[in-house]
Amino acid sequence: MPKFVMLSIISPDGAARLREHPERLKEVNAEVEAMGGAIEHQVALLGQWDFLTILETPDVATMTRITTALNARGTLKTRTLTALDIDEFIASVGDAG
Numbered sequence: 001m002p003k004f005v006m007l008s009i010i011s012p013d014g015a016a017r018l019r020e021h022p023e024r025l026k027e028v029n030a031e032v033e034a035m036g037g038a039i040e041h042q043v044a045l046l047g048q049w050d051f052l053t054i055l056e057t058p059d060v061a062t063m064t065r066i067t068t069a070l071n072a073r074g075t076l077k078t079r080t081l082t083a084l085d086i087d088e089f090i091a092s093v094g095d096a097g
Helices: 012-020 024-034 061-070 086-096
Strands: 003-010 039-045 051-056 078-081
Touching: 003 012, 003 061, 012 024, 024 039, 024 061, 061 078
Parallel strands: none
Antiparallel strands: 003 051, 003 078, 039 051
């Protein structure tokens, strides 16, 4: 399954909601899983980004639906990167030669 790294910045409204209901973060994670994502790891960040989430989805279309749905709420913005396991990367580079 494709693996992705999603960086998130929460909006002021999202931060206020999270402060009032920190468990909301787990609810959103459950919603992501209901949309077909499998969250492998998630951490809160201090700095430019608020959260880093590593997840897998069955395909790119599923990840597109997830990021579109999350961003449409207006409580966060995301940047999503495709991630490759090192062995998969090495095999791909080796095939290109």
